[in-house]
Amino acid sequence: MGALRLVHVSDTHLSPTHGYFADNWAVFHEAMQADPPDLIVHGGDVAFNGPAAPADLAFGAAALRALGPRCLAIPGNHDIGEAPSFSRLAQPVNDARMQAWRDHVGPQWWSEDVAGWRLIGLDTALMGSELPGEAAQEAFLSEALAARGGQAAMVFVHMPPFDADPADQGFSTSVIPPAPRARFLDACVAGGVKVIACGHLHVYRRLRHRGMDIVWAPPTAMVDVRRSQQRRRRFPRPGYVEWLLEPGRAVHRLVEPPRMFVIDVSGWTATSGGTTTTLPPRA
Template structure:
């Protein structure tokens, strides 16, 4: 069987009313047209401000369809909100926001077999939420891993499981809540998961944990140059991750298209004390 190309793109923040990142998305769209993958997985934050503007979800879903390739997607905090105890943007996930995602984009959790691999998508906004959907998603993950029939598994989540210290129990909006993290990682480590693919923090990064590769996809939208230059000692750039699945092996490469602009909105957020969701409207070019 021929090797399978899988593209993982994340944090696109698309909108027809706040088109700050439209040029980078256009560059991504051109890259997909030039070399269509076998499957594209969007890793969350499809929309600019889906919890407040359902039209952003509709626009993002239409843009995915416009690519003309097979795709799956998982939700991010800018799509459905955040677990109530960790709602930095004061947009707690709720029934209405979950329903809007399902209406325009698709399910909150899913699995798909591709070649020798089983792919699993989960919604990290549900983790630590206390909603009924949190338990249903955990049960789905357990069942899906138990029924994998020896397949290696790649799990897609929006938030990384942790940053530097897996035992850090401090409150955070950057990684999975501690009270949900342990059970998730235990299930993955025992269930044949070889790769955890995530995004959310707008930088490319690799690490290993308990035999699993954890790969952070960069955004196509904004980056925080000062933050990640200081921490990782490299210049963060927009892009995406391309995976090659060849039998039971999986390798990846970082793709940073030269036509993608480095957009840093940290000056705005620092000056206005808000987030990018407080930016004024800007029509896409």
């Protein structure tokens, strides 16, 4: 039996009323239909503005279902909101937004065993939220890792654990907040996690931390060329990450389809509060 092929896609920002990124999603959909992987994991921000427009979340969920039955997803901040103390867009995660995700997409956290690997998906909006779900999710992670047997573990989260410094205590809406970050990373190391797969910052990147690979998936939607070149010295392109999983071994490659075009939103976000959620409707 060959390696299991897993595609990690993230930050698609789909909407029936704000169709700015529909063409790139169509390219992704066509690629998945032409050469179907064994499993697709969406790493969050399925929707353009799910916290304010549940129709965006429903639209995105339908797009995921159209990919086929082997598709899992975790929520991003544009699906479910943000931890209340770290809510840049005044869209705190709450019961109604969490229920909308569960109704349209599925569970906020989950585990799946494939090819000698335990895959675990988590909701980073709960991290630092002080909601009851935060403790429940932490307990789930510990239990899922403790019960993995001889399987390796790979954890999917929307927000990266950190950018440059895992000990950074500064306020940020770009990465997991400091206190839950420390608990999360400690749990991953103690539980034998080999890979953390994330997204959120709309650029591909690979880090090594305490024996774990941390791999950032690019978006299929928009990029911010100015910010990426200033912070990463990298021209960002849309795409996705393809993994090959075998017992005890995981390798990945970055896929940047030639018909998936760069949509640079830095001109808009520079004058619009750093967000695309203020864009006007577009079919």
